[in-house]
Amino acid sequence: MIDYSQLNHYISPSAESGLSDAWRRSLGRLGDYTAILVRSLNLRPLAVNLYAQTAEHILVRITTPGSHLILRVAPEDDLAGYVYMMRALAGRNLPAPKIIQRDLSRGLVPFAFTLESYVPGISADQLSSDPLLRGAGRQAGRALRRMHRIPVSSAGRPLPSGRWPQQTWPSVLRQIGRRRAAPPSDALLFGPTERECLAALLDSPLLDPPHLTLIHGQFGPHATRYTSGENVHLEAIVDPGRFVGGDGLYDLACGLLAAYPTAWREGLIDGYLSAAP
Known part of the structure; x- marks a missing residue:
């Protein structure tokens, strides 16, 4: 019998973790949600483990009799860009994780998720x-x-x-800049002259x-x-x-x-x- 509760990681709202409510909820009930998805996907796991956590996603490794699988949980991301890219790479036979199942609707659980092949190796x-x-x-x-x-x-x-x-593309570059150094943080990194040069560059048709x-x-x-x-x-x-x-x-x-x-x-x-x- 698998103990899914070992995946639950409760983080108090008062903790200075910098995590949003969506992240705290997903981590606090990760085992419960994993059990729901395992049953809905009709999997027969031998083991489940927290595999990794990125800036956007939580990865749970599900070990089945035939292989390892990765459950990708996105507390805030809708996974639309991720799914599009992985399917596009697969369509051109480029190396990428294979998406086996996906649900971006947040209907069954309060987050978008994918079930995908496990990729061995190191970065x-x-x-x-x-x-x-x-x-x-x-x-x-x-x-x-x-x-x-x-x-x-x-x-x-x-x-x-x-x-x-x-x-x-220039409008997307501006969004990337705001995500990496939103005002007023940008003023701490760049002086007035640098910010003016960057603004002029982003207005250039050459981009x-x-x-x-x-x-x-x-x-x-x-x-x-x-x-x-x-x-x-x-x-x-x-x-x-x-x-x-x-x-x-x-x-x-x-x-x-x-x-x-x-x-x-x-x-x-x-x-x-x-x-x-």
């Missing part, structure tokens, strides 16, 4: 060898370039209905790409999974950002941040350019 930022890291970056670059050949109908993200609200494509939205070594031995093999691209439609150069810029190891950056740009049409 590129866990690789310590430069040759392995360079190989990992090269494979990621090739996959990223192929992903950037998938067209989308607008910048931003789709609604749960599947419809894309029409937005420009409008000729074609909008599928993007990852927060790409980097952390967004990849590899199995490794003497060599590495890219198993999946994971954990996309909130916005999944835009200019592919944004992904490339994120992946080439100076904070990342040189071997990763060299491999990434090499793989990206080698996959060019």
Whole structure:
């Protein structure tokens, strides 16, 4: 008999956790909700464990007789962008978790969720060898370039209905900026001159790409999974950002941040350019 209550993590509203009510509710009753979903999906688990927690999602690993599965719980995110991207990658045979079941309606439980395949391996930022890291970056670059050949109908993200609200890429960049450094925090990071330059840049027509494509939205070594031995093999691209439609150069810029190891950056740009049409 599985004890689902071990998944419940109660967090007092008075605790200085910075969590919203939706997050506290989802964590506090995670075991109860998991039991409901396991029964509704007719699963026969051998074990359930809290696998990981990201900035947007809670991941529960469900072990069945034949495989591991991941239950992705989104306390606040509607998962529309996530589902769209994963299905688009699967449609082009690009490495990604396979979505087995999804429900974005919040009808059965008070959050959107997916049931998906478990992806083994480690992220590129866990690789310590430069040759392995360079190989990992090269494979990621090739996959990223192929992903950037998938067209989308607008910048931003789709609604749960599947419809894309029409937005420009500069308007999405402004939203990204507000999410990362909302006023007045931006004044602590940038001076008046820098903010004026940024505003002028966002108004430039040069930022409008000729074609909008599928993007990852927060790409980097952390967004990849590899199995490794003497060599590495890219198993999946994971954990996309909130916005999944835009200019592919944004992904490339994120992946080439100076904070990342040189071997990763060299491999990434090499793989990206080698996959060019």
